[in-house]
Amino acid sequence: MTYRNQFDKELEELKLSLIHMGDMVIDNINEGFRSFLSLDIALAQSIIEKDKLVNEQEYKIEKECMRIILREQPVAKDLRLITAVLKMITDLERIGDHAADISKMTIFMENTHHHFEAKQAGLITQACSKMISQSLESFVNNDIELAFEVIREDDIVDNYFDEIKKSVADAIRSSTIDADYALYLMMVAKYLERIGDHAVNIAEWVIFSITGEHKRLNPI
Amino acid sequence: MKTENAFQIKQLNLHYGAKQALFDIAMDIPKNQVTALIGPSGCGKSTLLRSLNRMNDLIENCRVEGSVKYEDYDIYDQYYDVINLRTKVGMVFQKPNPFPMSIFDNIAYGPRCQGIKDKKVLNEIVRKALVNSALYDEVKDRLKEAATSLSGGQQQRLCIARAIAMSPDVILMDEPTSALDPIATAKIEELIQELKKDFTIVIVTHNMQQAARISDNTAFFLMGELVEYDNTDLIFSQPRKKQTEDYITGRFG
Numbered sequence: 001m002t003y004r005n006q007f008d009k010e011l012e013e014l015k016l017s018l019i020h021m022g023d024m025v026i027d028n029i030n031e032g033f034r035s036f037l038s039l040d041i042a043l044a045q046s047i048i049e050k051d052k053l054v055n056e057q058e059y060k061i062e063k064e065c066m067r068i069i070l071r072e073q074p075v076a077k078d079l080r081l082i083t084a085v086l087k088m089i090t091d092l093e094r095i096g097d098h099a100a101d102i103s104k105m106t107i108f109m110e111n112t113h114h115h116f117e118a119k120q121a122g123l124i125t126q127a128c129s130k131m132i133s134q135s136l137e138s139f140v141n142n143d144i145e146l147a148f149e150v151i152r153e154d155d156i157v158d159n160y161f162d163e164i165k166k167s168v169a170d171a172i173r174s175s176t177i178d179a180d181y182a183l184y185l186m187m188v189a190k191y192l193e194r195i196g197d198h199a200v201n202i203a204e205w206v207i208f209s210i211t212g213e214h215k216r217l218n219p220i
Numbered sequence: 221m222k223t224e225n226a227f228q229i230k231q232l233n234l235h236y237g238a239k240q241a242l243f244d245i246a247m248d249i250p251k252n253q254v255t256a257l258i259g260p261s262g263c264g265k266s267t268l269l270r271s272l273n274r275m276n277d278l279i280e281n282c283r284v285e286g287s288v289k290y291e292d293y294d295i296y297d298q299y300y301d302v303i304n305l306r307t308k309v310g311m312v313f314q315k316p317n318p319f320p321m322s323i324f325d326n327i328a329y330g331p332r333c334q335g336i337k338d339k340k341v342l343n344e345i346v347r348k349a350l351v352n353s354a355l356y357d358e359v360k361d362r363l364k365e366a367a368t369s370l371s372g373g374q375q376q377r378l379c380i381a382r383a384i385a386m387s388p389d390v391i392l393m394d395e396p397t398s399a400l401d402p403i404a405t406a407k408i409e410e411l412i413q414e415l416k417k418d419f420t421i422v423i424v425t426h427n428m429q430q431a432a433r434i435s436d437n438t439a440f441f442l443m444g445e446l447v448e449y450d451n452t453d454l455i456f457s458q459p460r461k462k463q464t465e466d467y468i469t470g471r472f473g
Contacts, residue, residue: 004470073429075456076465212458 054096157196310383316375318367373404
């Protein structure tokens with residue numbers, strides 16, 4: 001019999017807020033990349049605007065965590081959960097920033113020629129979205145195996161990034177890519193690769209919330 | 221480096237008549253540290269505390285089996301000097317219980333019982349005890365006043381001073397702040413951090429935040445059994461047993 005029904009309810013709501021923030025950034029990544037592919041300036045600008053909502057959500061969750069710490073004096077698994085949430089929203093906010101950065105590339109790219117296919121960029125975007133979604137799922141379900149799976153998936157993201165780097169370098173050598181576009185594409189690829197790293201950070205915090213041990217598996 | 225132990229408890233079983241209150245307790249209590257005993261009402265923590273200076277002897281039909289070693293001697297040995305034990309292992313209770321006499325006489329009572337008559341010696345014992353209980357500055361000009369004229373928090377510090385005056389090694393505290401206001405509680409908690417430099421402290425508390433704040437080690441009891449005993453940071457951040465986690469997170473009481 002639990003004597004903390006109200007507290008349990010607050011923790012559930014906190015998790016839901018976190019999921020919502022995750023959904024927001026996944027959406028922004030996908031739409032941001034879409035704006036880049038289709039050179040959709042209006043879409044890019046809307047993503048940059050939407051990033052403000054991501055920042056507001058971070059602030060809201062942060063405030064809620066502080067309130068819970070003050071009011072409920074959590075210990076053990078509750079304290080680990082709230083500490084993990086406080087750390088995860090920082091990574092989600094950075095992911096949101098990178099999604100906005102990708103959209104900014106779209107705007108900068110307006111007058112470039114971009115008839116270069118980099119299918120790995122689309123694959124990286126999908127992989128990153130999946131990593132974020134799975135890392136949050138592992139948190140909600142206390143699924144440590146899924147968290148470790150997310151960490152392993154970062155190798156796939158890194159491989160795609162290396163492939164993009166190689167294909168852009170080859171295209172530059174053979175003059176089959178617009179120089180400006182090559183630079184913007186590499187920056188977008190780098191942002192996506194960093195998003196993968198942030199998703200790994202989130203998974204590491206999930207593992208901490210379950211085990212109490214925080215191992216930095218991503219080199220700083 | 222192995223920490224020395226103030227107590228080594230082995231297979232301690234205690235009965236109040238037909239009812240068993242402690243089951244096979246085994247734990248070492250390190251010297252110069254604060255060890256907190258936590259658990260729901262009736263779990264045996266106060267019973268264990270009283271076992272450390274044989275206060276349970278005063279309870280009718282109380283039967284103890286097993287051993288509690290203090291300074292390498294089992295205190296339940298039939299020839300053990302219990303009076304001396306209670307000098308060395310002092311106790312402070314939940315409700316402050318100053319004697320109906322002056323502040324000075326309260327603290328001098330124990331030393332006088334030991335035969336100390338020299339006024340200079342007694343003055344120094346009383347002064348030192350009051351200083352070490354963080355009470356001296358508040359009462360130095362009124363030592364002849366009745367101890368009952370002090371506030372609840374001051375009375376509790378007086379009780380601590382009274383115990384310290386006997387130069388104990390250990391101070392047992394049974395919920396020492398549960399009858400006090402938050403400021404008095406904070407003063408006693410701060411005092412405990414100072415006292416552990418010179419004494420071993422064992423404290424029973426219902427207040428888990430207090431246990432987390434002031435103790436080095438925490439032992440969780442449930443229905444007379446020791447469920448988990450570890451470094452306080454570990455107990456409150458990564459308890460190994462689900463029962464411990466359920467209790468400290470308030471999922472059961």
